[in-house]
Amino acid sequence: MDWMSVVAVIGGVGVLFVACCVAIAQAAFSETMSRTKLQVAIFYGTVFAVALFGCLAITQAADTGAASVFSLALCAVSLFVGWHLSRAWRLNEDVEIASLNELRRFVETHQNVEDSLEERCARTARDYDLTRREEAILNLLLEGKTRSEIARELVVSDNTVKTHIRNLYRKMGVSGKDELADAMVERCGNAG
Secondary structure, three states: OHHHHHHHHHHHHHHHHHHHHHHHHHHHHOOOOOHHHHHHHHHHHHHHHHHHHHHHHHHHHOOHHHHHHHHHHHHHHHHHHHHHHHHHHHHHHHHHHHHHHHHHHHHHHHHHHOOOHHHHHHHHHHHHOOOHHHHHHHHHHHOOOOHHHHHHHHOOOHHHHHHHHHHHHHHHOOOOHHHHHHHHHHHHHHOO
């Protein structure tokens, strides 16, 4: 009976030692840092220490039979509890990650929407190598100004504005105001 008790103690503590080592390895060598894996490693490390010192204390106070019962019971209970805790922690972590990802998408979406018309025109001007005058005309066109309103605002002739608009359309690969607006909407949707 004494040898069977010793084998039971070693088996129970050994299983907890293996569970502890596996949990630590998963936490240490996973590609992404996971709070759940760290918590599971701490849980099994603590349980292993309790099993080891508990078995030693019970063996000193009582006998190896009591230590074997303690070891096997602690092993069974801790594996059951550890499995449920890891599932709960993983679910909580998944919910938190999903919430953070949703927040990131929200920020990215509103970051693009909150760009001013001037910022969008400046980005477009850099991308299409527009002149400063073409950028100013792009901005005014997107504000809905007509060619004559643009000419008055920039204090240039209608023909000058017409030439700049033609160059602007050519550089951006569009053939009119509607295509220009569509191109800008598409660019703003794809920006970021």
